[in-house]
Amino acid sequence: VTIEGYLAELRQCLRLGPLAKRRILREVDEHLRQAARRDEGEERAIASFGSPAEVAARFARPRRYVPRAAGASLVAVLAVTAIVASVIGIRSPDLTQTQVTRIVRAYCGGVNAKAICVRVNLRYFREHPELLNRYTR
């Protein structure tokens, strides 16, 4: 196996974004070439590094359930806000400016409270990842 062949296999095994993948491949490439020069041989350098599948598995990041959940919550809040604003506009065209402002303020207060709850949950699960794993298993 050559260094090029090893890197091609590692590229296949890595389950990461293109930027992270490129950076890792460049680092590994540099490492293997240096090791090959020092230890006199590509094969030995590659063998010392480990199989592409093993190395790729070590680079794998834990799945980010929480930020995804937070992102989904934000999208849901924005969607609901748009719907509420549309309904107010269509159903109550005779509302005064002050009344509309009050409704929007009350609604924003609710959204803010929800956001605080989400932040507290995020912090809690960061401190207790084992609980998150239990819920998402």
Add this chain to the structure above:
Amino acid sequence: VSREELKGHLDLLLLATLRERELHGYALIEELKRGSGGTFDLPEGTIYPALHRLERGGVLSSRWSSASGRRRRVYKLTRKGAAALDVRRLAWRQFSRGVDLVVQEA
């Protein structure tokens, strides 16, 4: 030293090796080997994932560096990393002292 035995100590070893100067991955492995008198001849493929993880955790930072026409990623300890090293070093001393006491008693 087996891979299993090293588990849990790798971060401390990497942080301690980077405490005085920035190093690229290969030099870091060499330095670990040299500094431990050959005890820590780590599987090389384990070092880079650990470095990336520590960087994501904010305890290391890295940049590309050019030396004799080659670009290498060099790593250094951040301020948060220096604080983390102090904490881990203290924990290690307590742990090793405890193990020593038990082993000597036995």
